[in-house]
Every structure is written in C-alpha cells, then in structure tokens.
Amino acid sequence: MKKISKLLLALSFALSITSSAFAVTVASWGGAYTESQKLGYGDPTAKALGIEINWVDYSGGLSEIKAQKEAGAITWDIIDLFAFDTINGCDEGLFVKFDFDKDFPPAPDGTPASEDFFTDMPSECAVGNILYSWNYAYDTRKFSGSKAPTKIKDFFNTKKFPGKRAIYTSALTNLEIALAADGVKLGDGGTRVYRKLLEDGGIDRALNKIRELCTDPNGGCVFWSAGAQPPELLVAGEVVMATGWNGRFFNAEIGEGAPIKQVWDGQGLDYEYFALVKGGPDEANAKKALAMMTNTEMLAGSAKYIAYAPWRKSSLDVITAGEPWYKDGKTEMMSQMPTAPANTKNYFLVDPFFWADYGTEIGEKWEAFKAGL
C-alpha cells in the first residue's frame, strides 16, 4: 500500500517538474525578496560556478518538502526558512547537518565563518541569510507630521489613530507586540516578553489585547499571509497601519514611492536561514552554491536590492565602504537596515525555540480566537 502510494506521488511530482532536474532549485518567499536574492547572489553564483540556479516561490512551512520526501521525489535543493522550521526540519531529518567552518568560507580577513555570523545558528542544519524585521508601517495620507504614530502602542491606539490594521495571519510576533503595547517592557533583546508570555495568563493577556483591537468599531483587523500584502493593503487604502517585513515596506516606500512610512519602535528582529535538503536532486552542486551564496561579498550583494541586513558582520563593512549601496545609486542602506542603531532602540529578538516548542498550542488558541471574531 505504502509503496504504491509513493509511486503515485512520485509520478505526480515527476510530471510537475520538467526543466529543474539538472539545476539547483531554491525555494523562497517570492516577490521583492526573491528578486533581491536572485539578483544579489543567485545569478552571480550561478555564473561563477557555471550551474543553473532556479528560484521557486512558496509560502513557508515544511509541508511541501515533507510531501516531496514522502513521495520519494524531492525537487528542492535549498529552502529559505524561518528559524523554528530549521529546528523542526532538522529534528525530522529533512536537512543536511553542516560542519560549519568546513562547509562555509571564512571572512576576507580570515575570521572563520562561525565567528563572522552574528549569533550561533538555531540548529546544525541552518546557515544564516538575512536579518529582517517585523515592524509596522502607516499610511502617510491618513497620518502625518506630529500626528503620526511613532510607538508600538500607537498601533493599538484606535482612539488617536482610527482605522483598520493588517496583522500577520498566525500568532508569530503578534503576541509579542501585543504585550509590548500592553505595557510589558521588552527588555534585553525581548527575553522579558517571552518570560511574560509563559507566565499563567500571559498568552490570554496578549490575545485580549489583539481581540480588543480587532473588535473595536474604530479598528478592525485584516490578516495577511504573503509578504507583498501589507504594502498593497496600505496603498489600496484598505488599512491604515500594517505589520509586515521591513524589506517589503522599504521597496514600496523607497523603490516605488508609495505613501507609507515605517515605525521601528517595538520591532521584532528575526533571522532568516537557508537549509540544504537531504537527498535533493543535485545535493553536491547545491552545497557548493550555498557556500558561495552565503559568503561575504554575495550576502552584501542582496542588500543592494532590499533593506535586509546580511548575516555576516564582514558584509556590513562591504556595504559601508560602498555607500550609497542601494541599486538607485543614491540611497544609503545602512540606516535602512533593521540593525541600524536608530532602529534598535526598543526591539525584541524573535525566539525560535519558544515558537518551536509552544507554537502548536498557541496556534490552537490563536485559530480559535480568529474563528470567534
């Protein structure tokens, strides 16, 4: 029974792939982000190594790669993932474990890779790609000048800032900002907010704060799931404020001149990772490509196209030396980064271990909360 089902699934997958069989395939989040990856380091790497690198879009999570593996026909080599997914995927044996300093090149000054990256990796299967931020942006046609929001509390203040908000479709980072707006000091890198969430009633406190916002006749919530949605919803006038990924806001604001502005107070700093799929179609080439794509020069390259900070410290030096680094040739990138000192006055580090552990239980509560709205 198992075998036949595998065969069937394999068949259907075999039909769905045609050209990608002899190339390295990278699954990422699409839109402006994948564009920055492709132009920043995908194409240069492909050219240098003489291999083909294909980019496919997906919307996060491990379900697709798990399905591919169960079918015995894996079509992806490299996946761009949230931290907790690299942890879960590593546990399930989906990804290749790295010998970090051996598998990844050192910085130009000889610093080994493991020391050139900002922090330790959350699992042995992950290699850092970017630091990005979950911040929020508002519609400058609605609020401007001294009446514009500046704090995370303002996101929840419907009296002073009436209008609908767009928030992420799952609980991730929503609970953190809810507590922060409810008066919890984020503290050192946000460790306090996670301690508060784990206390009795902590999660309910956060959920109540969000429920208040969503049921307020002056407020209301729209849930977004794709990174391109928050700027779109703002520009369409559907919402007045939206949480989102800072790079997407940057591209709309600076790249396309959209009437929006970002607020950095209470931002959630998060890391994005690559994982190498075990038994992918071209594992050997994928490994080579991955090592090259995450070297100092290449990581800095992606920051030319989007305001995400490269994971390597040495890449920041490359950007600083090359300012103005943005592709338009006049925008300074360092101050647009989520890691810029002006932007990190009040922030939290998204805790992947918290979400890997309690994500399911919180998810159940969150879904019930959404269904009851």
Add this chain to the structure above:
Amino acid sequence: MSSEAKQILTTDGIPLEVSLKKAERKNKIKAFLLVAPLLLFLVITYIFPIGEMFTRSIDDKMITNMLPKTFKEMENWDGQELPPEDVFSAFYYDYKALVEKQEHGKLGQRLNKEKNGFNSTTKRLFRNIKRKKIDESASIKEQMMRVHKNWGKVEYWQAIKRTAPPYTLAKYLKGMDMYFAADGSIAQVDEDRRIHRILWLRTLEIALFVTVFCFLMGYPIAHLLATLPMKYSNLLMICVLLPFWTSLLVRTASWMILLQQQGVVNDFFVMIGLVADDSRPEMMYNKVGTYVAMTQILLPFMVLPLYSVMKTISPSLMRAGKSLGGTPFVAFWKVYFPLTIPGIGAGCLLVFILAIGYYITPALVGGASGTLISNQIAYHMKTTLDWSFASAMGLMLLTGVLVIYWIYNKLVGVDNIKLG
C-alpha cells in the same frame, strides 16, 4: 418432460448450456476489460487515496514502535501520580536507543503535538545523554527531573501514555473539540480552544445559504434561458458560461477588487450618495464577501441543470393551465414548478456539495469570520504538519457529505435528480 430430457447440443457436439456460458463469459471479460482502465483509474485516484487517508488518520504506530519498553512498563502504572522509577528508566533507555539511531528528533516532534513543551524537554535530555551526564547506576528518575522540570509533571507522562495504542481515534475526537482524558473518558477541550464545532456549523450555514442564494438567482435566469427566443438566449447562455470558463482565482480576485473598502462597489455607493465616504461598509474579509463571491462562482452549477430540465417542459403546458382558469401564478406553481423539481434537486445538491468543501475563495475573501473547515484542514496540512489530523477532518467532511446525500435521497430520491 422426463428428468432425462435430452440435452440440446450445438453443431460441434458441446452442450448448448456450456457453449452459451462460454460465450457469455467471453463477453463478460470483454466488457470488464473495456471498463477496466476506468475502474483502475478510479481505484488509483479515488478509492486508494481515501483508504490511505483513513489509515493515516488512525495510525499511531510510529511512536508505539519507538518506545516499546516504556509502554510495557506503563501498563502497570495507573496514570494518576508520577510514574515509578521503572517507567523513567524504560523511557530513558528507549530514548537512548533512538539517539543512537538519530531518530530522537522525530519523537520530540510527535510528542510535542500531544503536549506542547515536549520538544525542548526531550532535547534537554538528548544533550545530557550526548555529554554522558546521566549516571546509569543511580536513580534515573531523579536525574531526569533535574534535567528538565517537565519530567516531574504528571501531565507529560500522561501524554506519553495516551500515545501507547498503535491505532487511535483521538484525531476524530479532536475534530469535534474533544479528547481522551487521563482516565480514558471523553472530555471537552477548554473553551478558549474550541474551534472545530464553530467551523463545522459555519461551513454548513454558509453552504446552505449559498445554495439558497444560488437557487433564488439561478431559477429566473434558467427560466429566461429556456423561454427566450434563440438569439437572445444564446447571448444569455454565453453570459452564464463565460465566468464559468474563467479561472476560479481570477474570479475571486476580481471580487476582491470590487468589494474592498476603496473598491469599485464602495466608490459607486459613495458617488450616488448612498453612504458617506468615511463610513464605507465592509463587504470583504467577512462572511458577506464569502457569500457574494461563492454565490457568483457557483451560480452556473445551479443554472445549467435547471436550464436543461426547463428546456424539456413544453410551453403549451402553461398555456393549458391558464386556459383552464388558473392565474399565471397558479399555473406556474401548480404546473411548471413541480416539473422543474428534478432540476432543482440536481442544482442544489451540486452547489451544496461544492460549497461545503470550498477552500480558495473563503481563504482569500473570508477574513477571520468567513473561513470554513477546509481552511482549517489546510492549516493543519501546511502549518502544524499534523497530517493525520488533517486526514481525519477530511474524512469527517466526506462522511458529512455522504450523510447529507443519504438524507437527500430519502427526502427527494436520487432518481428524481436530472442533470439534463
């Protein structure tokens, strides 16, 4: 006739009966071979996946095989207080064996679905085993409780015990917001985590209303289609079919453009002065959006069966009704309407069954209050990766549809359905 009636023989001397049977068998095989590809196709693409889904929804063998010693020891544990040393050490050795096979991560993932927090709890134990910090000659129970405080909580051990049977109906209970309590009885989940019953009811409600709306709008259209002169009805037919041929996603996306607060419909309302600019009604990301978009998308499934039935009703019947003294309404109600019932039956059943499993449209325009059970199934497929739960809910949905079909059959009779 005597009992030794002469056998009738064919020309080559074989009894006719045998020869006939042979020929019939040949024909039967031929007939079977003719339908065999289709049958095989059905088995492979339909029956087999449903069977696979069913096994997946009840299969819990993986964990049973992973912790053989633990479950054996647990048979003697009543599940009320913290288990004895034997259970702890059995678990420890089972886990150590898994670490050697590098399968401990899978166990942590599986247990974390049963009780959150297990992931880090087992990982802490893994790190201690890796560093050889556990002294196997001393009490394992005490050492494990020192490794992580969760090992000293009875809920965690109860969660392990719950996973012991190789087959379980727990996922089906979860689909109804219930679970097996520690003593084996069935209990309700906490109020702030009840979601599935709300969603089942909402799915039924939305499917029902969409069917009613489709009927109310589809009936006049179908009637027009059937009675208008050919040149107009052809045009109308194209108007019905054109959206039908358009991609589902395109149609849903167009509704998003029309219905959003700064969208075309709202702009129009403001322009004609129906609503003020700052109090534009919300028509999307809620139930309204789901109703509107789903009704429009499913309308052809109502119109087409109705049309095909109405086309066969002779117009002279209505004339006869009227000439016998009935008002147009009485003639319609007593003569025309009963004749269209088979079409109504087919259309309603089609629309209802399609609506009950709808996924993309509610996901895009439904917002929080307009999502259906199918969106929850997708959530468990994609986000929590609890595929066995998703399978269980899928089967519950299928069973629901079959039950509705059965009730329908009792009430209306499937023979009365006419698709054309």
